[in-house]
Amino acid sequence: MTSPESRPGLTRERVSAFADAILAIAITLLALELPRPEAEDFRDLGGFLGGHVSAFVAFAVAFLMLWSIWRVHHSLFDQLDRLSPAVLLLHLPMLLLVVLLPYATSIFGEASALAEDAAAGHALAVAMFAGTEAVLLLCQGFMIVLALRQRLHRPDADVDRLATNAWVYLGIGIFWVLTAVMTAWSAELVPFLWLATPLIGVGIARAVRIRRTLAARS
Amino acid sequence: MTSPESRPGLTRERVSAFADAILAIAITLLALELPRPEAEDFRDLGGFLGGHVSAFVAFAVAFLMLWSIWRVHHSLFDQLDRLSPAVLLLHLPMLLLVVLLPYATSIFGEASALAEDAAAGHALAVAMFAGTEAVLLLCQGFMIVLALRQRLHRPDADVDRLATNAWVYLGIGIFWVLTAVMTAWSAELVPFLWLATPLIGVGIARAVRIRRTLAARS
Amino acid sequence: MTSPESRPGLTRERVSAFADAILAIAITLLALELPRPEAEDFRDLGGFLGGHVSAFVAFAVAFLMLWSIWRVHHSLFDQLDRLSPAVLLLHLPMLLLVVLLPYATSIFGEASALAEDAAAGHALAVAMFAGTEAVLLLCQGFMIVLALRQRLHRPDADVDRLATNAWVYLGIGIFWVLTAVMTAWSAELVPFLWLATPLIGVGIARAVRIRRTLAARS
C-alpha cells in the first residue's frame, strides 16, 4: 500500500488519516458549540432556537466548509504518488485552523445573536470567522499548487482538473479575505455575501476552462 | 486494497473511515451530554439519577441508533465495488444529522425532565429528536437503494438481503417521521411508540420476503 | 488484507478500527472531566488540586483500564481469522460502557471529594464506577471465550495464552462486581481493594497454568 519511494515520515496514508481524524473531530465538535437552552428556555423552545438561528447557520456553513476541505484533500491525496516536506508543512496552518474553526464558529454565532448591543464585537467575530475560513481555503489551494509544481502526482492524475480546483480554492479564499476586510464597514452584510461562494466557485472554474481552451487553440 | 476502478475522491476506504470516525466521535460525545450532578445533588444521587431517567433512555436510544447506522453502513460498504458521486452526496445530510444527534438527544433528555412545566417545549424537543433519527434512517435506506440502482455492488453481493435492508430502513424512517408529526397531539406517548421500532423492522423484513417468494412462484 | 471468508459487515479491520476509535476518544475525554479551578482557586492551586486528588486517581484508574481493554482487544483480534455475529454483539455492551466510563469516572471523582457530606451518594458513585469497570472486564473475557468456542482464531494462535487471558478477565471482572456490592457496607474501603487487581490477575494466571500442567501430566 505504501508506495516504495515514500520517505519515512512522509507516507501518504498516515498523513491523510491524521488529517481526516482531525477534520472528523472538528466537524463533530461543531455541535458541542450550539446554544444550549436553560431550564426556563424550555417554556418557549421554539423562540429560543429562533433567537439563535445565526448559530445554526454558522454551524451549517462551518460543516459544509470542513466537508468540502475533506473532499478536496481526499481527491488530491488519491492522485498523489508521494508527499514532499513542503506539502506536509502546509498541513500545519491548515489543521491549526480546522481545530480553531469550532471556536470561531461559536463566537460568530453568539456575536450575531447580540449584534445590536455589541456592534464592534460582532464585526470582529465575523472577521475572525471569515479569516479562519479564508486561510483554510488558501492552504488547500496552495497544497494543490505545490503538489503540481513539485510533480508529486501520479502519472494518471487529472492535472487539468486539479489545476482548476487550485484556482477555485485560491479564488474563493481571496473572496473570503475580502469579506473579512469588509466587516470594518458593514459586518451585517458580510454573511449574505458568503452565499455567493458557490457562484464564484463555478465562475472561476468556467473562466479557467475557457482560458485553457483559448490557449489550446492558439 | 483500492479497487482499480475507484476514481480519485471516491475511494471506498477513505469515505468509510471518515464516516466511521464521525460515528465513533458522535457516539462517544453522547455521554458528555448526560446530566451532571451539582455538589448538593450528591446527597441524594439516586434521586438525581432517577429524576433524569429520560436523559439516560434518550442516551441509550441514540447509542443504539448510531450503532445500527454503523452496522448497516459497514455491511453495505463491504459489498460495494466502487462509489458514485450520488452515494457520496447522501453522506452529507447523514453525517450532518449524526453530528447533530448528541445535541438533539441532550435537548430531548432535558425537556422530558421538565415535561410538566414546559409542554410546548417538550413536544418540540421530542419532534426534533424523532425527526433527526428519521432523516438518518431515510438517508441510510436511500444509500442502499442508490447503490443497488447504480449497480455499485460486487458481483457476489447478497442483493436480496440488501434490498430487504433498504425497505426496512425506509419503513422505519417513515414510522419515525410519523411519530415526529404525532408530537403535535401527544408528545408523551411518542417515546413509547418508538419501542415498536424493532417489531416494525422485523415485520417489514418478513413482508418483503413473503412478497419475493410469491413473485418467484408466479 | 480482508481474509477471503469474512462476511459483509463482519470484517475484522473495520470492527477493530471502530472499537479503537471509541476507546481513543473515551480515553481522551477522561481529561475533560477533571476538576477545573475557578478564578479564586488559583490563589491556592496546590490546595485545589490536592482537594480533588480522588478525581485524579479515578482518572488514572480509568485510563489504565481503557488502555488494558485496548491491549487485550488488539491482541485478541490479531489472532482471529474471522468474526461471528455473537462476538460482534458483545461489542455493543462493551462500547456502551466504554462511552459511559468518563461519566462514571467524573461522578466517582466528585463524590469522593464530597464523601463526608454525602455518604449515600458516595457509595452509589463508587458502585457505579466499579460496576462499569466490572461489566467492561466481563465483556472482554466473554469475547475471548466466545472466539475460542466458535473457533474463530487463526491456526497459529496461542490458544493457551488466550484462554489464560479469558480467565484473568472474567476473574477480575467478578472481583470488581464484588467490590461494587461491598459499597453497601463500606464505600471508603473499596478503592483500596481495587489496588489488589494486578495481584489477583497474576494469581489467576498462575493458577490456570498450574492446573494446565497438572492436567497435562495426568
Add this chain to the structure above:
Amino acid sequence: MTSPESRPGLTRERVSAFADAILAIAITLLALELPRPEAEDFRDLGGFLGGHVSAFVAFAVAFLMLWSIWRVHHSLFDQLDRLSPAVLLLHLPMLLLVVLLPYATSIFGEASALAEDAAAGHALAVAMFAGTEAVLLLCQGFMIVLALRQRLHRPDADVDRLATNAWVYLGIGIFWVLTAVMTAWSAELVPFLWLATPLIGVGIARAVRIRRTLAARS
C-alpha cells in the same frame, strides 16, 4: 501489510493508529479549552481576546508540541520492522500526558491571565505545563533510543538520523524539566525561555553531527 514476524498485540499499524487517534483528539480538544466570552464581553471582544492572549499562546505551543510529537512518532514507526513490549509500554506515560496536555494548557492559560493576583498558583501552573511537555519529549526520545538498542528498525532505516532525533528530544526534554524547576524562582520568565526550544534543538543536532564526524576521522 503486517510484517510476518509481528507478534499478536504488537502490530505496528494498530499501535500507531491508536496513538494517532489520541493525538488527533487531544490536538482538537485544545480549542475547547480556549476562553469563551460571556454575553457582556462581546461589547469589547478585542479587549477580551487581548486579555486572554496567554491562553492563545499556550494553545499554539501545545498544538506545535503535539504536532511535532506526531511527526517524530510517524517518522520513527515508518522505519520500524516490529515493536517490542518495552516500546509499547513507553506509550502508556506518553499517551497519558498527551491526554492531560489540554488540561495543563487550559490551567496554564487561565493562570497566566491571573498571574498578578495569584503568583503561587501561576508558578505551579507553569511548572505543570512545562513538566507535562518535558515528560512527553523524554518519552519520545527514549522510544527512539529503545527502538535502536533493541534493533527494531528496518535494514534500510537512517540510523544516524534517528539517533540525532533521540538526542534532540532528550536534550529538549531536559531543558523543559529545568524550566519547570525554574518556576520556583521566576515563573514569569519561563515562557520566554521556551522560545529558545528550536535553537536548542538545532544546536544539539549540530553538536551530535560534529561529534560523529570527529569520531569517524579518528
